[in-house]
Amino acid sequence: xxxxxLIDHRESSELLDxxxxxxxxxxxxxxxxxxxxxxxxxxxxxxxxxxxxxxGLQITLAVVHDDDTVKVIDQGDDDGVNAVNLRRxxxxxxxxxxxxxxSEATLTQSRHRIPEDGLDETSILVLQVPxxxxxxxxxxxxxxxxxxxxxxxxxxxxxxxxEDKVRNGVITQTTGYPCLVNGRYVxxxxxxxxxxxxxxxxxxxxxxxxxxxxxxxxxxxPYTMVEPLTxxxxxFEVENSxxxxxxxxxxxxxxxxxxPNSTTWLCSDTDWCARQRPAT
Amino acid sequence: MGxxxxxxxxxxxxxxxxxxxxxxxxxxxxxLEEEQILDKLRLLVDRxxxxxxxxxxxxxxxxxxxxxxxxxxxxxxxxxxxxTLPRLAYSEATDVNSAQVMRRIVxxxxxxxxxxxxxxxxxxxxxxxxxxxxxxxxxxAEKLRGAERxxxxxxxxxxxxxxxxxxxDLLRDMDMLIDRRRTDDPEPFDITRTPxxxxxxxxxxxxxxxxxxxxxxxxxxxxxxxxxxxxxxEVTLGEVRHATLPLNVRHPVTGDVVTVTHIRVSEVEAIEDxxxxxEDRTRFDVGYGLCFGHNERKAIAxxxxxxxxxxxxxxxxxxxxxLLTTDALDSAGFLxxxxxxxxxxxxxxxxxxxxxxxxxxxEARTNDGx
Amino acid sequence: xxxxxxDQRFDVAxxxxxxxxxxxxxxxxxxxPFDDAVINSTGSGPExxxxxxxxxxxxxxxxxxxxxxxxxxxxxxxxxSGKTTVLRCLAGDVTPSTGAATIRLGxxxxxxxxxxxxxxxxxxVDTVSVVYQDPSEGLKMNVTAGGNIAEPLTAAxxxxxxxxxxxxxDLLSRTEVPLNRMDDLVRAFSGGMRQRVQIAKxxxxxxxxxxxxxxxxxxxxxxxAGVLDLIRSLLEENRIAAVVVSHDFSVIEMxxxxxxxxxxxxxxxxxxxxxxxxxxxxxxxxxxxxxxRS
Numbered sequence: 001x002x003x004x005x006l007i008d009h010r011e012s013s014e015l016l017d018x019x020x021x022x023x024x025x026x027x028x029x030x031x032x033x034x035x036x037x038x039x040x041x042x043x044x045x046x047x048x049x050x051x052x053x054x055x056g057l058q059i060t061l062a063v064v065h066d067d068d069t070v071k072v073i074d075q076g077d078d079d080g081v082n083a084v085n086l087r088r089x090x091x092x093x094x095x096x097x098x099x100x101x102x103s104e105a106t107l108t109q110s111r112h113r114i115p116e117d118g119l120d121e122t123s124i125l126v127l128q129v130p131x132x133x134x135x136x137x138x139x140x141x142x143x144x145x146x147x148x149x150x151x152x153x154x155x156x157x158x159x160x161x162x163e164d165k166v167r168n169g170v171i172t173q174t175t176g177y178p179c180l181v182n183g184r185y186v187x188x189x190x191x192x193x194x195x196x197x198x199x200x201x202x203x204x205x206x207x208x209x210x211x212x213x214x215x216x217x218x219x220x221x222p223y224t225m226v227e228p229l230t231x232x233x234x235x236f237e238v239e240n241s242x243x244x245x246x247x248x249x250x251x252x253x254x255x256x257x258x259x260p261n262s263t264t265w266l267c268s269d270t271d272w273c274a275r276q277r278p279a280t
Numbered sequence: 281m282g283x284x285x286x287x288x289x290x291x292x293x294x295x296x297x298x299x300x301x302x303x304x305x306x307x308x309x310x311x312l313e314e315e316q317i318l319d320k321l322r323l324l325v326d327r328x329x330x331x332x333x334x335x336x337x338x339x340x341x342x343x344x345x346x347x348x349x350x351x352x353x354x355x356x357x358x359x360x361x362x363x364t365l366p367r368l369a370y371s372e373a374t375d376v377n378s379a380q381v382m383r384r385i386v387x388x389x390x391x392x393x394x395x396x397x398x399x400x401x402x403x404x405x406x407x408x409x410x411x412x413x414x415x416x417x418x419x420x421a422e423k424l425r426g427a428e429r430x431x432x433x434x435x436x437x438x439x440x441x442x443x444x445x446x447x448x449d450l451l452r453d454m455d456m457l458i459d460r461r462r463t464d465d466p467e468p469f470d471i472t473r474t475p476x477x478x479x480x481x482x483x484x485x486x487x488x489x490x491x492x493x494x495x496x497x498x499x500x501x502x503x504x505x506x507x508x509x510x511x512x513x514e515v516t517l518g519e520v521r522h523a524t525l526p527l528n529v530r531h532p533v534t535g536d537v538v539t540v541t542h543i544r545v546s547e548v549e550a551i552e553d554x555x556x557x558x559e560d561r562t563r564f565d566v567g568y569g570l571c572f573g574h575n576e577r578k579a580i581a582x583x584x585x586x587x588x589x590x591x592x593x594x595x596x597x598x599x600x601x602x603l604l605t606t607d608a609l610d611s612a613g614f615l616x617x618x619x620x621x622x623x624x625x626x627x628x629x630x631x632x633x634x635x636x637x638x639x640x641x642x643e644a645r646t647n648d649g650x
Numbered sequence: 651x652x653x654x655x656x657d658q659r660f661d662v663a664x665x666x667x668x669x670x671x672x673x674x675x676x677x678x679x680x681x682x683p684f685d686d687a688v689i690n691s692t693g694s695g696p697e698x699x700x701x702x703x704x705x706x707x708x709x710x711x712x713x714x715x716x717x718x719x720x721x722x723x724x725x726x727x728x729x730x731s732g733k734t735t736v737l738r739c740l741a742g743d744v745t746p747s748t749g750a751a752t753i754r755l756g757x758x759x760x761x762x763x764x765x766x767x768x769x770x771x772x773x774x775v776d777t778v779s780v781v782y783q784d785p786s787e788g789l790k791m792n793v794t795a796g797g798n799i800a801e802p803l804t805a806a807x808x809x810x811x812x813x814x815x816x817x818x819x820d821l822l823s824r825t826e827v828p829l830n831r832m833d834d835l836v837r838a839f840s841g842g843m844r845q846r847v848q849i850a851k852x853x854x855x856x857x858x859x860x861x862x863x864x865x866x867x868x869x870x871x872x873x874x875a876g877v878l879d880l881i882r883s884l885l886e887e888n889r890i891a892a893v894v895v896s897h898d899f900s901v902i903e904m905x906x907x908x909x910x911x912x913x914x915x916x917x918x919x920x921x922x923x924x925x926x927x928x929x930x931x932x933x934x935x936x937x938x939x940x941x942x943r944s
Contacts, residue, residue: 014364015360015363015364016363016364017363017364017365017366017367018366019366019367020363023473040474040475040477041475042470042472042473042474042475043475044363044472045356045359045360045362045363045609046360046363047360049356049609049612049613049616049617050609050610050612050613050614050617051610051613051614051615051616051617052613052616052617052620054613074620074621075621075622075623075624076624078289079288079289079290080289080621081289081292081293082620082621083289084289084290084293085293088290111620112622112624112625113624130614130617140597141597141600142477142478142600142604143478143479143594143600146477150768151768151771153771153805155801155802155804155805156801158800158801158804158805159790159793159797159798159800159801159804162796162797162800162804162811162814163793163794163797165811166794166796166797166833167833168636168639169636169639169640169643170632170635170636170639172632172635172636173632174625174628174629174631174632175624175625175628176625191622191624191625192624193624193625193627193628194628213610213613213614214475215475216475231809231810231811231814232809232810232811233810233811233812233813234811237635239627239628239631240631240634240635241631255624256627257623257624257627258627262630268623268624
């Protein structure tokens, strides 16, 4: 008898073996139990490269069943090429359905955006994380970073916010604004825009963060306090578009991105945009 | 300027895939067989297996062919495939002294028990690019084919052990070696199941380096020797070996130890002089390097960095660099992810710049008004 | 020429102060293995801190004293005397080999040496501050003066930007740092100015204990005089229990009411500062006083 006889040689479209999925689920449960804490996990290599969503993909694959409906977006766009690639990997290996409508999806995997609407208590949001460490800008040594989180010693972060405000007059953090979760851990909110930050606070949906390259999973359970780090007398500012409107749907209530000429604006959430326009 | 929503993401991907696949498979030149890659590009195959952390020469050849020669891409294919495989068993610990050496040199001494065995290496061959015409080269190959049966790869003389006694054993006999052998037998750290972060056990460091990108390890070594923030100096090499090792597993039914395959490894012991303030100047210490296949420069760098990390004892971030910045896929993947759309972030950056300008012009106006 | 106390005056080191805030008992720090024999082979009598028996260095041994709020205790000695070792143990930068250092806060006592690293760091935020000889040890050079002060404030929970700035500017003006330099990087400051910023930072959360390690060494004489003046008035204003370490008796004289003299890791003499200066008993103290007078 050869060892290979013990393996089922059926060609599987599975991207991860069952033990891996179990490991990932356990890590995810630990993350949900300790909101904001970065849980280390044995991140597997995926058919997409490190830095391209391998962490988000692992969480999705570990969590999704064939009766799920999956939405995948990149920069808010269902049709972004990386989103398309990830979506077809998920649907072909899990048998789940796909949809571009957030309220129809049971799980949304996203890079850099939260859908403008449609997420409720039945939704899971999986965010792809390039760098899970919010303190990376103020400290490089990993031993010291571990201590800072363990002791909730975020003073160096506060000093950098103070210096930012002093030097620039405003806090100039762009996307991935550091937030205090459940009053305990500071997290990197991936590069989602500040526009999306308020929707993390007390959200009805579960948010899972997957960092495949750095091999960390963290979570914000539903109805959890999420506070962007800022001084009480320095208001948190979302991106300002000076009242611009989307060239397609005419609305200004969503996060807008501009063309290089910076006079034409478009909704970043393409599905939300499409639903504002009368069906043609 | 009108905006047309580009709904062709899937189409674009499919077109790109078709183009790549067609160009790869269809050409006027001969079909490239896996055997040819295994046979003629053996060192590339070895390197790819080493960086994938997966010993399967046939699969590595397939990956190299599919990746059109991009070593890192081939490594990705292998590692992603590995993720689909269940873990069936753990091997028994292999005694490296049960190796069959094909090449063995010991720079630290002129003569050693078991002899210096140059073996199959281009180290002392002059690097002249051969520009013989293909036809002549094939003719030479045909002529050699007859004689090839008589050229057997030289092995250690039969009177010696198959695996010659190691230099560090000899140093131990001379009482010249710091003894850092453990009396306990801790489980090796499994970097494929738990991410290693400093401070990590030595097994985590060694396995990370064994699977590291070759260029990354060589560069880590070189910049620590000569770079502005480096502080290493060169070691003396003890053993440099290219050898075959058996891979043993307990049979799942009988419980007997069975050899399921043989692997080839490059193995290096690096001897460190120890001139640090708190170190024992009367002895040597040793670093260890081991990787899949014939890849001497990687094993040498690994051995050097192993002892360097031990001597560093956490004073600098050397351990962090070695554990976290030397993986081929992590580094290349993250670098290339910059090609992904980043227009949400970019838009947010522009917005903040405008906000700062506005704040500054407000302040200027206030000051003027005052 | 003896290191025993013959004295008609108070042995200040063994004076029990009823309302002490900081109490150090039997502090010892040895580098290398040691036992009684090793300890006894070192000290003022043997005239060495390094044991001839095994080369271990008894950097400090049997150091005990108490400090009350509002008073400053000096520790004087040349380099190698052990005074800096004592300060670094109290600061938490060095782990002592033996002894206790108790802080009495709001009625409860805490032995700092028995606390874990996290607790020691918390103490450094608002209870025990250190002013180092080299300001770059206590400050972040690439951060503004105001930002350096913001660090302990935010660590203590301050979250109002305007109030942080107000407190920082108060402290800076108290330490005579020009306010128009509040937003300059400390890296751009002169040595004396850096020291003032360090002092301002140390006082940010109104600590109960402040440790000064050679606060003016390395500064020009005129600059040093100004800083000393500042420290003295700050100590007078706040009910701080201060420990001032210096090799310079004139610094001790200016700032402290009592002091200990250390030599080869031991306390060799202790008394009220004035008395010590007027009438030093131990030969080593006499040398130090003479040096200060010249």
